[in-house]
Amino acid sequence: MTAPVRLCTKPEFDPELWFADPGTRERALAIRTCAACPFRYECAEQAMTEEFGVFGGIPPEAIDRAASIRKMRARERKAHLAAQRAEIVALTADGMSKAEIAAKLGVSDTTVARIRRAA
Numbered sequence: 001m002t003a004p005v006r007l008c009t010k011p012e013f014d015p016e017l018w019f020a021d022p023g024t025r026e027r028a029l030a031i032r033t034c035a036a037c038p039f040r041y042e043c044a045e046q047a048m049t050e051e052f053g054v055f056g057g058i059p060p061e062a063i064d065r066a067a068s069i070r071k072m073r074a075r076e077r078k079a080h081l082a083a084q085r086a087e088i089v090a091l092t093a094d095g096m097s098k099a100e101i102a103a104k105l106g107v108s109d110t111t112v113a114r115i116r117r118a119a
């Protein structure tokens with residue numbers, strides 16, 4: 001298995017992109033690139049006190065980097081739970097048992113049961 005790549009270190013990207021002025025096309029590209037980076041959480045957390053530069057997709061003018069990180073995590077968790085819920089519903093419709101679904105998705109029987117009840 002290869003280690004994930006920090007997208008901002010790829011040769012096709014100018015490192016200055018992450019320090020572009022607010023409102024510029026370059027700043028927007030840096031933010032979009034970070035959104036696809038496998039290091040975005042660690043990067044954002046390590047840069048909590050940075051005054052300059054986009055880290056983890058969060059620009060320095062964000063009033064509260066910590067709040068931005070929490071929002072980013074909450075959005076991704078919500079999307080993950082919605083996908084998991086849809087998969088449990090689909091596997092249930094396919095006739096899989098609670099235990100089979102739990103094993104396949106790596107979740108507990110209780111989680112499967114809770115989502116089935118709510119569906």
Ligand code: SF4
Pocket residue numbers: 006007008009018033034035037038039040041043044054055056057
């Ligand atoms: S999240 Fe961090 S490591 Fe990844 S592209 Fe953005 S600045 Fe680079």
